[in-house]
């Protein structure tokens with residue numbers, strides 16, 4: 001996986017709603033739609049992206065990462081479905 005802007009493979013600690021992908025710390029600074037993600041969530045996203053569907057039912061992630069992933073999914077889906085939605089509401 002790499003930064004959607006600069007292709008950097010290091011410090012991918014942000015998810016950009018605008019660009020549909022991970023961003024490094026540098027690129028995240030100029031993107032207001034980024035969400036900071038933990039290593040556990042990054043690992044989970046990587047796992048989901050790279051796994052075959054049948055494997056999705058057999059992995060464990062920490063409870064706090066599940067909450068984080070729920071939040072990211074919610075923001076992402078609402079943004080993509082173009083519902084009227086204020087980003088500030090959840091922060």
Ligand SMILES: [Zn+2]
Nearest residue numbers: 003006024027
């Ligand atoms: Zn970058």
